[in-house]
Amino acid sequence: MRVNYVLGNWKLNNQRKDIDDWLEVFKHTAKAGVRVGVSPTLGYLDYMSGKCEGLMVGAQNVSEFDQGAFTGEVSAAMLSDLGVSFCLVGHSERRQFFQETNEKVADKVKGLLSHEIIPVICCGESQVEYETGQAKEVIGAQLSAVFSRLEVSQLSKVVVAYEPVWAIGTGLTATPEVAQEIHQFIRQFAGDFFGSVAAQSLSILYGGSVNEQSAAELFAQPDIDGGLVGGASLKPTSFMQIIEALS
Numbered sequence: 001m002r003v004n005y006v007l008g009n010w011k012l013n014n015q016r017k018d019i020d021d022w023l024e025v026f027k028h029t030a031k032a033g034v035r036v037g038v039s040p041t042l043g044y045l046d047y048m049s050g051k052c053e054g055l056m057v058g059a060q061n062v063s064e065f066d067q068g069a070f071t072g073e074v075s076a077a078m079l080s081d082l083g084v085s086f087c088l089v090g091h092s093e094r095r096q097f098f099q100e101t102n103e104k105v106a107d108k109v110k111g112l113l114s115h116e117i118i119p120v121i122c123c124g125e126s127q128v129e130y131e132t133g134q135a136k137e138v139i140g141a142q143l144s145a146v147f148s149r150l151e152v153s154q155l156s157k158v159v160v161a162y163e164p165v166w167a168i169g170t171g172l173t174a175t176p177e178v179a180q181e182i183h184q185f186i187r188q189f190a191g192d193f194f195g196s197v198a199a200q201s202l203s204i205l206y207g208g209s210v211n212e213q214s215a216a217e218l219f220a221q222p223d224i225d226g227g228l229v230g231g232a233s234l235k236p237t238s239f240m241q242i243i244e245a246l247s
């Protein structure tokens with residue numbers, strides 16, 4: 001049985017007062033097999049830690065380096081020291097604006113695993129790649145860089161998030177059928193590397209304009225194991241309804 005996740009990505013939003021207001025409203029009752037978390041910006045990780053029972057705190061990025069003269073970076077060891085449970089890697093905004101390559105993503109995943117932080121490996125195609133039928137090829141290249149450096153025993157310790165770039169922040173959610181087709185492809189692709197039994201243990205989340213209206217139908221798909229939620233996670237009531245949709 002796979003673990004299901006609903007993870008919020010607050011991106012470059014929410015200062016202390018906003019976090020206090022969010023936590024005031026957000027209520028969460030733990031459900032078996034479901035993990036819930038949010039990722040504030042780096043500066044507020046410590047502030048968020050331990051503020052809400054059953055709510056994991058995650059980071060949005062990590063350095064591929066352990067330590068040294070790398071101004072402005074934060075290592076996996078430091079995230080672990082701050083009590084971080086999961087960390088996004090390879091988010092399309094980092095690939096697009098911060099030159100995060102497939103190889104860097106693979107290095108980051110290795111570093112996070114060595115500190116027992118769950119890497120949430122983001123992948124997904126651009127609009128042009130989607131329209132020209134290249135989605136699977138692009139996602140395959142993104143994931144093979146990571147999978148080729150993992151042991152089979154590590155597959156259940158990572159999470160993959162499929163986030164079509166054209167659906168992020170646009171209000172254009174992929175249809176449940178389109179999302180399911182790609183999730184099924186990702187699971188088969190993992191199976192080619194690690195075997196089909198191991199691939200069944202891989203949690204694959206969908207991200208891209210998930211909201212309280214679209215969540216239930218997406219999460220009902222057999223290979224969709226929850227969501228990575230951006231904009232809607234900033235509103236605690238919406239985020240709670242999205243969590244409720246995962247039953």
Ligand SMILES: O=C[C@H](O)COP(=O)(O)O
Nearest residue numbers: 009168169208209230231
């Ligand atoms: O990490 C989250 C994704 O970028 C999705 O963002 P969104 O829900 O605002 O489209």
